[in-house]
Structure formats: structure tokens, C-alpha cells
Amino acid sequence: MLRLLDIRDMLIIARQEIAFQPGLNVLTGETGAGKSILLDSLGFVLGWRGRTDLVRQGADRGEVTAVFELGPDHAARAVLDEAGLEADDELVLRRVAWPDGRRQAYVNDRRAGVELLRELGETLVELHGQHDDRGLLNPRGHRALLDEFAGLDLAPLRAAWTAWAAAGQAVETAESALDAARKEEDFLRHAVAELDKLRPEPGEEAKLDAQRRLMQGAERIRADIARAHQALSAEGAEGLMIDARRWLDGAAAQADGRLDTPLAALERAITELGEAADGVERCLEALDFDPRALEATEERLFAIRALARKHGIAPDDLGNFANDLRTKLAAVDDGAKGIDRLRQAEAAARTAWQALADQARATRSKAAERLDHAMAQELAPLKMERALFQTVLSSAEPGPEGQDQITFTVATNPGAPAGALNKIASGGELSRFLLALKVCLTRGNAGLTLIFDEIDRGVGGATADAVGRRLQAIADGAQVLVVTHSPQVAARGAHHWRVEKRVEGDMTRSAVVGLGADQRIEEIARMLAGDRITEAARQAAQALIEG
Numbered sequence: 001m002l003r004l005l006d007i008r009d010m011l012i013i014a015r016q017e018i019a020f021q022p023g024l025n026v027l028t029g030e031t032g033a034g035k036s037i038l039l040d041s042l043g044f045v046l047g048w049r050g051r052t053d054l055v056r057q058g059a060d061r062g063e064v065t066a067v068f069e070l071g072p073d074h075a076a077r078a079v080l081d082e083a084g085l086e087a088d089d090e091l092v093l094r095r096v097a098w099p100d101g102r103r104q105a106y107v108n109d110r111r112a113g114v115e116l117l118r119e120l121g122e123t124l125v126e127l128h129g130q131h132d133d134r135g136l137l138n139p140r141g142h143r144a145l146l147d148e149f150a151g152l153d154l155a156p157l158r159a160a161w162t163a164w165a166a167a168g169q170a171v172e173t174a175e176s177a178l179d180a181a182r183k184e185e186d187f188l189r190h191a192v193a194e195l196d197k198l199r200p201e202p203g204e205e206a207k208l209d210a211q212r213r214l215m216q217g218a219e220r221i222r223a224d225i226a227r228a229h230q231a232l233s234a235e236g237a238e239g240l241m242i243d244a245r246r247w248l249d250g251a252a253a254q255a256d257g258r259l260d261t262p263l264a265a266l267e268r269a270i271t272e273l274g275e276a277a278d279g280v281e282r283c284l285e286a287l288d289f290d291p292r293a294l295e296a297t298e299e300r301l302f303a304i305r306a307l308a309r310k311h312g313i314a315p316d317d318l319g320n321f322a323n324d325l326r327t328k329l330a331a332v333d334d335g336a337k338g339i340d341r342l343r344q345a346e347a348a349a350r351t352a353w354q355a356l357a358d359q360a361r362a363t364r365s366k367a368a369e370r371l372d373h374a375m376a377q378e379l380a381p382l383k384m385e386r387a388l389f390q391t392v393l394s395s396a397e398p399g400p401e402g403q404d405q406i407t408f409t410v411a412t413n414p415g416a417p418a419g420a421l422n423k424i425a426s427g428g429e430l431s432r433f434l435l436a437l438k439v440c441l442t443r444g445n446a447g448l449t450l451i452f453d454e455i456d457r458g459v460g461g462a463t464a465d466a467v468g469r470r471l472q473a474i475a476d477g478a479q480v481l482v483v484t485h486s487p488q489v490a491a492r493g494a495h496h497w498r499v500e501k502r503v504e505g506d507m508t509r510s511a512v513v514g515l516g517a518d519q520r521i522e523e524i525a526r527m528l529a530g531d532r533i534t535e536a537a538r539q540a541a542q543a544l545i546e547g
Contacts, residue, residue, distance in 0.1 A: 003050030009059035034510030047117030150367030373496035
């Protein structure tokens with residue numbers, strides 16, 4: 001709740017601190033004293049859209065600070081956490097304005113944007129008045145208000161909607177994929193047939209290319225190798241060397257050992273020559289191939305490369321590409337069955353959502369009856385016992401919160417047509433309808449500061465007294481701020497401030513003064529009697545306070 005409002009150099013307020021309290025806080029004062037400036041200043045620090053000329057004339061800048069007390073489960077804590085700010089038991093909002101239109105906001109002394117102020121403000125303060133189009137008068141918010149009144153937990157319904165939407169998206173995705181696959185079915189079947197016929201393996205293209213180069217090279221070098229083999233064989237060098245060894249063997253006995261060393265060297269040469277001849281012979285055997293093998297190798301190599309170029313991929317990727325095409329083809333063949341399964345899942349998700357939506361409608365219907373009955377009970381003391389308030393349930397487009405539209409309607413007199421609150425009720429009637437609604441919808445909300453701006457306008461006497469009592473009931477266990485001209489309402493306040501306008505020199509200033517017990521009697525007597533306060537007015541004021 002709001003603990004402190006510190007205003008500096010805003011409009012005609014030079015410096016003002018107001019320490020608000022729990023319960024019913026009333027602000028009174030003559031018309032034009034500056035009560036609206038307090039609301040403008042509070043709205044400024046909460047990021048509300050409002051007037052731009054807020055800085056006091058002659059001041060360098062204007063500044064408003066609002067200090068709020070946060071309970072352990074206050075909704076503002078979630079907003080602060082989302083913004084990455086620490087949430088203590090005290091929340092300090094500060095906003096500065098300069099005459100040139102610049103603005104700067106701070107949350108717990110850290111710079112912040114106006115959007116964060118607005119998000120926090122929605123959890124901290126709720127403003128009601130005859131021109132309130134953001135809260136009770138906005139039909140778009142009626143369903144949320146009724147759900148809160150009913151204590152309806154929408155989390156399961158929202159989760160079911162998400163599941164249904166996801167299931168529907170899965171069907172659409174599968175159908176789109178199937179349609180796309182069917183458009184290329186002929187291509188898929190032809191391409192898979194080509195790939196299955198060829199069945200290329202990873203690394204095969206490089207292997208075939210090496211084999212091809214080897215066979216092509218063999219044709220060029222085999223003739224030279226064959227001639228070399230012939231020169232080394234028995235018909236060539238080997239035969240001559242064997243003949244030389246035989247001749248030298250025959251002459252060695254008469255050479256007195258002079259041929260031993262040449263014979264040993266010749267023997268070694270014959271051995272080496274034999275090994276060379278064997279190696280060349282093996283090479284010839286390796287180079288011996290069927291010309292048809294070269295043709296077959298080239299044919300398969302060229303086929304693999306052509307298929308890779310056709311599909312714009314590397315030859316080694318043809319195998320994986322074939323698997324992808326088979327998967328797509330299988331999706332075409334099995335797609336209808338898969339879509340049937342997805343449609344069954346979507347239907348089941350819709351059924352689950354529908355069951356929860358029906359439960360929500362039943363809960364809302366019962367809550368609407370309770371709210372209508374509670375409103376009848378509240379309107380009677382407000383001198384509107386002939387008025388009819390009705391919560392109308394109608395069908396809406398399905399969504400995460402069901403398929404119900406909720407509208408609060410009123411008929412101010414029997415037989416009169418019912419209509420929206422802000423279109424049917426007069427000013428005074430509207431104030432009382434809003435007040436009765438707030439009494440019914442808010443029961444001891446300790447975390448929210450409620451502000452009623454002249455909601456008692458247009459009523460007086462016993463009706464004003466009833467308005468004051470209802471405001472007092474709302475403030476029980478909560479915090480309510482009321483700007484009022486009604487003495488009956490002011491008398492119900494637990495804390496009372498008077499807004500005064502003073503002229504100091506040539507400058508007009510507005511000030512807020514906290515009133516003690518005797519001062520309250522004087523202020524309420526002024527509200528009853530006007531400028532001339534009589535003893536009878538004082539006694540009447542005392543009676544109002546005590547009553």
C-alpha cells in the first residue's frame with residue numbers, strides 16, 4: 001500500500017509530503033484547492049498518461065516520489081523480478097520532469113522506463129471515478145473481474161488451449177509437408193530408382209578414379225616394361241651372364257685363382273639380375289588387365305559423377321541424399337495415415353479444452369448469479385433498490401480463457417432497457433454502481449491501494465452516508481483514498497487531509513494538511529454549512545463522525 005507521497009515543484013505545489021495510512025483516507029477541500037494535483041502527481045510517478053505541463057512555474061524541475069509497502073505475495077514482486085530488480089519490503093518509485101518535456105524515472109534508485117512504471121502501477125494502485133474507462137467501465141475487462149470474483153483458476157484451460165493449438169499446428173505442418181511431397185512424388189520415385197540402381201558408396205568415386213588412372217597409365221608403359229623384361233630374361237642379359245659364368249668356370253682351374261673374385265661378383269650379379277627380372281615380371285602381371293575393365297570402371301565413374309552433378313551434391317553424399325529421398329517418399333506413402341493420427345490427437349486436445357471451457361462457463365454462470373445477488377444487496381442501501389444489475393454471459397470466439405463474453409449491464413428503472421454501465425447510468429447513479437461493484441469484487445485486498453475520485457458526486461443525504469459506509473467497508477483491511485466533497489463520506493474516514501490553496505506574495509500555493517480530531521469537526525462542519533460555521537454545524541459534524 002501507499003505509505004508516502006513526496007511532491008516537489010509540481011504545478012502549484014512547492015513541497016509536500018503526505019504519509020498515507022491503512023484504512024480509509026479522505027481528502028477534502030474547496031473546489032480548485034488542488035485535490036486533482038495530488039492525483040496528477042501520483043499518476044505521473046506511476047507512468048499514467050496525463051497532462052504534460054506539470055513543472056511548477058519558475059522551478060528547474062519537478063519531482064514526485066512514491067513509497068509503497070509490499071507484502072510477501074504482492075504482484076509487484078513478479079514485475080520487479082521480470083525486470084531484474086530486487087524486490088524488498090519497500091518499493092520506491094521516483095520520477096523527474098523538466099520544463100522542456102524531458103522525463104526520467106527510477107525504481108529503487110535504478111533508472112527505469114515508463115513502461116515498467118505502468119506495469120508496477122497496475123499492481124499498486126487502482127483508480128475509480130465517473131470517467132474511469134480503464135477498470136469497471138471497460139467491457140473487455142469484465143470477464144477477468146468475474147473470474148477473480150469466482151476464484152476461477154484458468155491455468156488448466158490455458159494449458160489445454162496451448163495443447164490444442166499445438167496439435168492443430170502439427171496437422172497443418174504435416175498436411176503442408178504432404179502436399180509438397182506429393183508435388184514432387186514423380187521426381188522422388190525416379191530419383192530413388194536411379195540411386196537404387198547405381199547404389200554409390202562413400203569413397204567409391206575416388207577409388208574408381210585411381211583405378212582408371214592406373215589402367216590408363218598401364219597402356220602407355222607396359223610395352224617398355226615388356227622390352228625391359230625381355231632384356232633381363234634368359235633371352236637377354238641373364239642368359240649371357242650364365243654363359244659367361246659357364247665359360248669362366250671352365251677356365252678357372254688353369255687360371256691359378258685369378259678368376260675366383262670375378263666369378264663371385266658374377267654370381268652376385270646373376271642373383272640380383274634374377275630378382276630384378278622377377279620384379280619386372282610381377283609388374284607386368286599387375287599391368288595385365290582386360291580392356292573391358294577400363295571401360296566398365298569409366299562407365300561407373302562417369303555415372304556417379306553425372307548423378308552428383310544432377311542433384312548438385314558431392315559424389316560421396318549420394319548415399320545420404322538417397323536416404324533423404326527415401327524418407328520423403330515414405331512420408332508420401334505413409335502421410336495419410338500419419339495425418340489421421342495427428343487429427344485424432346487434435347480432436348482429443350479439442351475435447352479436453354472444450355470440457356474445461358464448459359466447466360469455466362458453469363463456474364462463471366454460478367458466479368454471475370452470486371454477483372447479481374450481491375449487487376442487489378449493495379444497491380438497496382445506496383437508494384437504488386429499483387435498479388437492476390445483470391451479468392450477461394454470451395458466446396465468444398474460442399480462446400485460452402474459454403469461449404465466454406461477460407458484460408455488466410444495468411437498468412436504472414423497472415421496465416427500462418438494460419445497457420452498458422457508462423451508457424445507461426447518470427453521473428450519480430454511475431458512481432453508486434461503480435461503488436457497489438467494487439464492494440462486491442474487492443474484499444479486503446491488502447495489496448492494492450484503491451482511489452475513488454469524487455465517486456460520491458451527485459448524491460447526498462442518506463445516499464451519501466450509504467456511500468461513505470460502503471467505502472469504509474472496502475477499506476477494512478485495505479487502503480482506500482477518497483477525494484470527496486461529501487461530509488457524510490468524509491466523516492467515515494480513518495485519516496483526514498484537507499487540501500488548501502494559499503497565496504504567498506504573488507504566488508498561489510497548494511498544501512495538504514493532516515487534520516486532528518478537532519480540526520476534522522471544523523472541516524466537516526465547513527462542508528455542511530459553507531464559509532460560516534455555526535455551532536449547529538459543528539454538532540452535526542460531530543454526530544456524523546460518531547454515527
